[in-house]
Amino acid sequence: MKKVLYFGTLMMLLVVSVSFAQKKNKDGWISLFDGKSLAGWKVGENASTFSIDNGTIMVAGPRAHIFYDGKVGDHNFKNFEFKAQVMTTPGSNSGIYFHTQYQEGGWPSKGYEVQVNNSHTDWRRTGSLYSIQDVKDVFVEDNVWYTEHIIVQGKHITIKINDKTVVDYVEPDEVAAKVKDPGRKISSGTFALQGHDPKSKVYYKDIMVKPLGE
Incomplete structure (x- = not known):
């Protein structure tokens, strides 16, 4: 026995x-999405905005945010590389948040947003560190898969689109003293995908993270 x-x-x-x-x-890359379910992810209001479609997370519906809430890194990342395969559709808008935390509704008050938008009316295009260091040029087309790659090491943020660096930003020390938007700064936290509006449809797959040392 x-x-x-x-x-x-x-x-x-x-x-x-x-x-x-x-x-x-x-x-060192670790998958955050199993391609079959939303296991390890948590969404508050308008949960129907997120669904599984042919091995992808399809984002389509009213404003909503889905937060990684799984076991990898105890869903708390400070220094990391994050990348995902993304496909936009004409007129769509979305975003990838990092150093954020779960909240039931509204726009996330903590963390930075990296823009996903190739043809929406918002002029801030894919790869923008939203309202911090914005990108006006369009580097990828709608209906085509591309790689969005975010690297955070200390106060240095690098954003790449298909291996092309579009943002290279170092957060200044005085950001921590801002009162207007205290959550919009380097700290630590999880990732979130954004559903922007009912007319926006965006797809995500191959969502991965590589934790980096302190």
């Missing part, structure tokens, strides 16, 4: 070990 229990425990550990290995690539 002891041998059977030992063998069963060993097999269980092996399965867990293999499962973890599948999530974490050799180069």
Whole structure:
């Protein structure tokens, strides 16, 4: 009986070990989205804005935000690389928040937003560090998959679109003293995807993070 229990425990550990290995690539990237469900993600108001469509997170509906709430990094990241495959549709608008935290409704009050918008009426285009260092040029087309890559190391924020650096920003020390928007600063926190408005439809897949050292 002891041998059977030992063998069963060993097999269980092996399965867990293999499962973890599948999530974490050799180069340190860890998946945050299983391609099949919204497991590990949490949404407040207008939850129907987010759904699974052919292995992607489809964002389509009223304003809403879905926050990563899973076990990776205890959903709290400070220094990291984040990347996702994104596809916009004509006239759509979305965003990727980092260093944020879950809130039931409204626009996230904590963290920075990285813009996802190639043809919406808002002139701030894909890759903008929203209202901080904005991008006016359009680097990718609607209906085409592209990579949005965010790197945060200390107070240095780099945003790349298909390996092209479009934002290179260092947060000044005095930002911490601002009273107007105290949550919009480097700190730590989770990621969130934005549903902007009912006319915006955007797709996300291959959502990954690589935690970096202090």
